[in-house]
Amino acid sequence: MRIQTQRFGTLVLDQEQLFLFPQGLFGMESLRDWALLPDFENPSVAWLQSASRGDRALPLISPRAFFPDYRVQVPNRDLTSLHIKPDAEIYVLTTLSADSRGLVTNLRAPILINLGRRLGCQVVSETDLPIRQPIGHSEADLQSTILSALPKAA
Template identity: 40%
Template sequence: MEIQTTRFGNVNTKPGDILLFPSGLPGLKDSLHWVLLADAENDSLGWLQSISRPESALAVVNPRRFVKDYQVRVSQREILPLQLKTPADAQALAIINKIGSALTINLKAPLLFHLGQRLGHQVVVNDDQPLQHVISHQVSQTRKSA
C-alpha cells in the first residue's frame, strides 16, 4: 500500500503496519489511521505518520532514552482502548516538540501502543510529569526523510 506524505514523499507500507487510534489524537481527531516509520539517519527516532493527512507526521522517541526510570501511571480506564491483557503489552513513545531552539519531549501525555492489536492511544499520566522535558538545546533543520 502506498501512502502520500508531504514530509517523506510516497511511502510503501503494508496494511498490517497500520495503527488504529480509535479516539484519534488531540487536534487530529479525524485521523484514526497511522503508520510508524523509522528515521533513515537516527535509529532512536521514529515518525508517526497519518494515513489520511499527508501533512501530519509526529516525531516520536522512546522516553526511557532520556529519562531512564520513566513510567506511565494511568488508570485502567485510560488504557481500555488498547485492549491489553497485561500492562506489559503496552509500549510508550513521547512526542518530540521544538520550543525555540530546544527539543523537548512530552512526558505528561505519552502515546501508548498495543502493537499486537495494532492499537494506539494518547493518555495523560496521573503523576507529575513535564509537558516539555528538554532533550537538546540546539536544534538543526528538521529532517525531511524517513
C-alpha cells in the same frame, strides 16, 4: 494503500503497518489510522505518519532512552481501549517539538501502542509530569534530524 507525504514522499503501506487510534490523537481526533515508521538516519527517533493526511507526521522517542526513571501512570479506562492482555507488548512513546531551549518532549501525554493488537492511544498521565521537558543530552544528529522538520513553539 498509497499516500503522498510531505516528509517521506510516496509511501506504500499495507494493513499490517497501520495502527488504529480509535480516539485519534490530541488535536487530531479525526485522524485514526497511523503508520509507525523508523528514522533510518537516527535510531532514537520514530515517526507516526497519518495514513489519511500526508502533512501529518509526528516525531517520537522512547522517553526511557533519555529519562531512565520515567514511569507513566495511566487510568485503567485509558488502557481498556488498547485491549491489553498480561503478555501484551506495549510501546510508550512521547512526541518531540522544539522551543527556545531546543528539543523538548511531552512526558505528561505519552502515546501507547499495543503492537499485537495494532492499537494506539494518547493518554494523560495521572502524575504531574512536564509537557515540555528539555532533552538536555540529545545528540547532534538527533537535533538536526528533528529541528529541520519542526515549527518553533510560541
